[in-house]
Every structure is written in structure tokens, then in C-alpha cells.
Amino acid sequence: MTFSDCLLRHRWRLKYSQQEMTVRLSWLDDEFKDLSLVTYSRWERNVNMPSIKKILKILIFFKEDLLDFYINTPFKPSMIEEKAFNRFLAYYYYFNDYWALCSYGVHEHPVFTEHDENNPFTETGKIQGSLRKFIEISELYRKSPDEKITLQKRGVMKLLTCKSEQGELLTHTGWILFPDSKKAIITNSILNGGKEIIPIQKDLSVSTTEPSVMFMRPILHFSREWFDFVLNKIISTLLLNSNIKEIILPTRTIDSSKELLQFGFNVVKTECSAKNLKQNKQKGLELRIMRISSVDLLSNYGLNMWFKEYQHKKMMPST
Incomplete structure (x- = not known):
């Protein structure tokens, strides 16, 4: 139609x-x-x-x-939006190439998996190990393994995993859906270690009518194919759930937040009480909470063209 x-x-x-x-x-x-x-x-x-x-x-x-x-639908072309998306893609492809070369070694046939309430990722204790490649674990509040499994079974938490052929968890990413009414609590909590989020999560459930917010962790690097897999799942989720009104995610480097700003995100809050804040800024580090509305994200013509091409490749028979 x-x-x-x-x-x-x-x-x-x-x-x-x-x-x-x-x-x-x-x-x-x-x-x-x-x-x-x-x-x-x-x-x-x-x-x-x-x-x-x-x-x-x-x-x-x-x-x-x-x-x-x-x-x-063949949408109206926009060269400006296409270039903005291609810059965004090139930046993240570069870092995926870097991490693939320096941190993982050769993994010829990694397995990418989407976990949902019918297929929860139960080896959640391994998540901390994959995180250590990217961040200091001590900086974050750590949910218990059982809590992560419970949130997945409720359909509130989505986890995407990348494993080696031998079953080693190489990297992962995911998101949690919160009611839009809790957005201010979430953003403030992220800047303070995440502890205030826990009482909210205990009662979370999926609603198809109430406006919600997708809170994402940054896409941890592995390879271009992994980044494409994750981006496809994010876009598909937004298209299938029109009650998700916006995406919120933290960035830890000033460069990465600049790339998101050029793509259409804006800064909601910045770290204001961290130790050694001045020294961190000199190193190019600053915790920022970024947001973009779902419609604004999906409206980028370059993203739309990429998504169509990705779907086309998925339908092509493997050789």
C-alpha cells in the first residue's frame, strides 16, 4: 500500500x-x-x-x-541527512575495526543473538567480563544476574549478545523500557551510579499504550557486522513499538557525544559532581546523557536507506 x-x-x-x-x-x-x-x-x-x-x-x-x-516506501531524498548518517556510520565503523583488531583477535564465525522473554540470556554473570574491555566496572551499579533475567522475562529488558563459536561471550548490548513519566529519575540516576533506578525496575512491565523511553547502553564494539546487527534491532524495535517515544543513552567521551549531536541527538544532562572532573575533561572524558525522539531518529533519510539495504541483504540467499 x-x-x-x-x-x-x-x-x-x-x-x-x-x-x-x-x-x-x-x-x-x-x-x-x-x-x-x-x-x-x-x-x-x-x-x-x-x-x-x-x-x-x-x-x-x-x-x-x-x-x-x-x-x-520510496521517501523523498535528502542528501544532507544521508551525509550526516554516513558520517555517523563511518565513525562507529572505525572504532569497531579498531576493537576487532586490537581487543578480540580473529573470530571467523561469531554468533549474534537477540534475546527476549521467550529466550532470555541467562549467563548474565559473564556480562561484567565483557564490559571490562571498555569501562571500569567499579564505576557502575551492578544489577544481580537474577534481576537481569527477570527483566528479560517481563519483556522490559532486551539483550543482544555476540559469542564466539566456542560459546565465549565477546560483547553485548541492550536496553530497558521505562515509562516516560520516570524519565527525569532515570537521567539523574545515571549520573549518580544508577542506584535510584532499582526501585523502579522491580515493578516494570511492558505496556503497548503508555508512552515509554528506551534507555540504551552504548553499543559496545566488536565488528562492523555486529554494529549493523544491533542498529537493525534498534530500528526494528522502534518501528514495531510506536509507544516508544524517545531513546536515551549515556556517552563517556566528548568525541562520541559530538558524533551523536551531529546526527540529531541533544544533551539532556552532563556530569557535574564527579571527582577529578577537570582532569577528565582534559582527557576528553565527560559523562553526558543524550536523547533523540524516535520519530526524529527514524526520519533520517540516510538511516532509512541503510535499513532498506540491510533488510534486502537479510533476504538474499546465503552462498
């Missing part, structure tokens, strides 16, 4: 005229406050198309299948 078909189908369902549909969309969001009847008519007749952001907001409003549209 094309976007124009979608508009027409929902207008008929609502028994609206084009003028009434234009007014209804103008109430939906500030993005549409200047929407004219002429412009709407052109959308419906497939003469031209709105931006990806506007299309996504309309599809979310109509509760359409975002994943199908995102893969199959």
Missing part, C-alpha cells in the same frame, strides 16, 4: 472530506499547522509526498504498520 492509498483509505473510513481531513491533521501536531487543502490533495493523489517525519507521525496516528511502510 502506498502512502496516498493509506490517506484515502482512512479518509473514507472516517467519512471526511479532503477539507475535513486537512483540518484534522492540522490539529495532530505542529508539523501540520500550516497544512493546506492543496498540499493534502497532492499527497492523496500521489503528486508529491511529505517528509519522512510527517509520514511517520500520520502513520502512528492511524496505527499503521510502520515497519512495512518504512521498508517499502
Whole structure:
């Protein structure tokens, strides 16, 4: 189904005229406050198309299948957004190449796995070992292994793992879904070691209607293929769960936060009470909490083109 078909189908369902549909969309969001009847008519007749952001907001409003549209709709090109995404990708590819060369050695056939409530990652005690390649464990509050398993079984925590052929956990990443109402507590807690998050997590459950926040840890490096696998899972999750309104993640280096800023993230909070803060800044270190809305992330044309290409590769028969 094309976007124009979608508009027409929902207008008929609502028994609206084009003028009434234009007014209804103008109430939906500030993005549409200047929407004219002429412009709407052109959308419906497939003469031209709105931006990806506007299309996504309309599809979310109509509760359409975002994943199908995102893969199959030819969106309006944007060279600026494509270049921004390619810079972002090149930065993370560089660091994945570096870690693959310096920290892991040769692993010809690593196994990437997505864990969910039906297939939780139960070897959570090994996570600290894979983390030590990247950060000082003593800096973080450590959830118990049982707690991680419980959160996975509730569908609140998602873990993605990368193992060697022999079953060694090489690296991992993941996220936790929080109610949007708890966002301020989460961001403040991250800057103070994470202890305030624990009482909230005990009662977390998945809601398909309540607005939620995806709190991610940074994607720990291994290889380009691993980074692509993780990014695909993040985008697929956002497309399949339109109640996830934004993504929050911490960065520990100023350079990495700059790359995210150029891509569209913004800084929510920065470390303000850490020991040796001045010395850390001189070393290029500063804990920052970054955020981006799901729609803003998905609206990047370069990301959309990459995602379509990745899905195409997945469907190609292996040789």
C-alpha cells in the first residue's frame, strides 16, 4: 500500500472530506499547522509526498504498520541527512575495526543473538567480563544476574549478545523500557551510579499504550557486522513499538557525544559532581546523557536507506 492509498483509505473510513481531513491533521501536531487543502490533495493523489517525519507521525496516528511502510516506501531524498548518517556510520565503523583488531583477535564465525522473554540470556554473570574491555566496572551499579533475567522475562529488558563459536561471550548490548513519566529519575540516576533506578525496575512491565523511553547502553564494539546487527534491532524495535517515544543513552567521551549531536541527538544532562572532573575533561572524558525522539531518529533519510539495504541483504540467499 502506498502512502496516498493509506490517506484515502482512512479518509473514507472516517467519512471526511479532503477539507475535513486537512483540518484534522492540522490539529495532530505542529508539523501540520500550516497544512493546506492543496498540499493534502497532492499527497492523496500521489503528486508529491511529505517528509519522512510527517509520514511517520500520520502513520502512528492511524496505527499503521510502520515497519512495512518504512521498508517499502520510496521517501523523498535528502542528501544532507544521508551525509550526516554516513558520517555517523563511518565513525562507529572505525572504532569497531579498531576493537576487532586490537581487543578480540580473529573470530571467523561469531554468533549474534537477540534475546527476549521467550529466550532470555541467562549467563548474565559473564556480562561484567565483557564490559571490562571498555569501562571500569567499579564505576557502575551492578544489577544481580537474577534481576537481569527477570527483566528479560517481563519483556522490559532486551539483550543482544555476540559469542564466539566456542560459546565465549565477546560483547553485548541492550536496553530497558521505562515509562516516560520516570524519565527525569532515570537521567539523574545515571549520573549518580544508577542506584535510584532499582526501585523502579522491580515493578516494570511492558505496556503497548503508555508512552515509554528506551534507555540504551552504548553499543559496545566488536565488528562492523555486529554494529549493523544491533542498529537493525534498534530500528526494528522502534518501528514495531510506536509507544516508544524517545531513546536515551549515556556517552563517556566528548568525541562520541559530538558524533551523536551531529546526527540529531541533544544533551539532556552532563556530569557535574564527579571527582577529578577537570582532569577528565582534559582527557576528553565527560559523562553526558543524550536523547533523540524516535520519530526524529527514524526520519533520517540516510538511516532509512541503510535499513532498506540491510533488510534486502537479510533476504538474499546465503552462498
